[in-house]
Amino acid sequence: MxxxxxxxxxxxxxxxxxxxxxxxxxxxxxxxxxxxxxLDPGTARRLVSTAARCWVAAAEEGAEPPDGRDTTPTDAVALATAALRSHDLNPFDLALWFSRSATEPLGGSTP
Structure with missing residues (x-):
């Protein structure tokens, strides 16, 4: 560069x-x-989508995950649930991703 x-x-x-x-x-x-x-609901949807793309890129570079000061447990679970539903995923799918090794990059292949 x-x-x-x-x-x-x-x-x-x-x-x-x-x-x-x-x-x-x-x-x-x-x-x-x-x-x-x-707010138009589409605004929040675009914001979440943008934040998700930013987070994945940052995580691949070693960013620390959000902690309890960043969101409430309710906010975290509501967002995770919405994201899972939007891609027709279920808790089992989430468990597969959750169990991945911390050293495996986020953008890698699915488990």
Whole structure:
């Protein structure tokens, strides 16, 4: 990677970081004042899809998983359930993925 490409990647990473911070603050405020209820459901779907792609890429680079400070157990299970249902998967399918070795990359073949 050339120095120019490296600089472009760092600039984009900083912009994404800034956008995520601003979005997080807006979502928190919207949850507090009820504005989230007015969002088109497609907006949340696109946000989850974007976050999922970002997470998988980050995890493949060694990112630590979210912890209890990032989401509530209810939020985590509701999101996992929605994701499983959206792909016609069931808890058994999840158990197969869950039991994978921590050293196997996320983007690898299915178990």
């Amino acid at each position: 050339s120095p120019s490409e490296r600089s472009d990647h760092l600039d984009r990473a900083r912009r994404i970081d800034d956008l995520v911070a601003a979005l997080g603050a807006e979502v928190d405020a919207g949850l507090d004042d009820g504005a989230i209820a007015a």
